[in-house]
Amino acid sequence: MNEKLSRAETADARRKHIVETAAICFIEQGFHQTGIRDIAKRAGVSLGNIYNHFDGKTELIAEIATLEADELAELQEQLNQTEDPLAALEAFVTNYLALCSQPAYAALTIEIIAEAVRNPKIVGGFLENRESLIATLAGRVVASRSGTTAETAIPERDCAEFTLDLIEGLAMRAVFAGRKPSKKELASLKQAVKQLL
Amino acid sequence: MNEKLSRAETADARRKHIVETAAICFIEQGFHQTGIRDIAKRAGVSLGNIYNHFDGKTELIAEIATLEADELAELQEQLNQTEDPLAALEAFVTNYLALCSQPAYAALTIEIIAEAVRNPKIVGGFLENRESLIATLAGRVVASRSGTTAETAIPERDCAEFTLDLIEGLAMRAVFAGRKPSKKELASLKQAVKQLL
């Protein structure tokens, strides 16, 4: 193919590389403890050049936030493709827990949340993807209930949110303790999700 | 009593006042966006004087973290004093949700967590109090189960953690949306907690 990359291609690659490097820095040092110079140095790029690709520091974390949110889309797809709703839910719990339990993912999430509190721009696509995931999840919840109709059941929307809460909470505790969730904890989690249905 | 306060008394009052002012600043602007000068100015205290009372900026957020953790002790007491375990749990859910739903409390919590990731000193008393609360909660969980013995039940310790996860998750969502949890949400939450038992 093309041995030489077009200008647009190298620019895109550079841009991507800068974002990834920024993510690494934010994970290791935190958003506010990371200077543009740190990112530039680590990415092997000049200080000023970063401003040729990004409006500023905020756009960097915002872009990372959307990248994180995009990972939810994959989980959502798997959630939809599995026919048996209960099996789909079980697999989702395992997969989403595995994602949230990654120290790098957790660290980034915390930085993003802390920043999003005061900067609505960052929340951007993040909430949209999550909202979409919640809706899908709620659909599977209601599907898994067919047959056992209890009129005291938790509204499926709330049930979906609670499921995410449980997964994220367990993951956060594990990450803070510097370990992966144990099999026992995963079993408890699956049990809890089942009992919420 | 004493019209004039002793030197030690005024010093303690000053210290307290500085911590509270710092908390306000951290809530409004975030930890890293707040300068020592901001705190000094707002507290009506000289810049250098803050260093007569605190080692530095980190000690301020650490002290705030312990203050936040102390609020958990009150909830724990209520949890123990109510005889009926199920009623105690219901009341706890309501009270802890109310606490976590306060925007100021939530904002501080996020700042503390984000900072605690890279500074173990801050976690200090925070995790101890939480651990104690979890233990108490687990005790009430097991008490509320007496009579209905299902051998598939979630371990009480996990059940206690899950309960906190649900409360905190719901509260965080409400705060992020700029509202209080609705009565419907509270009802769903209580229902969910019951189903976890």
Add this chain to the structure above:
DNA sequence: TTAATTTGAGCGAACGATCGTTCACCGCAT
């Protein structure tokens, strides 16, 4: 095709602001 021109990636010094912290000094309570 070649020549002229525009475009934008890439660079690093420089800017002004602000950061956390220290310091020498002051004055009152002990």
Add this chain to the structure above:
DNA sequence: ATGCGGTGAACGATCGTTCGCTCAAATTAA
């Protein structure tokens, strides 16, 4: 007289961002 709460100027470092510049690729004109 001693010590400590209180002060604010000053320090060195670092911050995010801007600026003028170079140069090669892309585009247009010839």
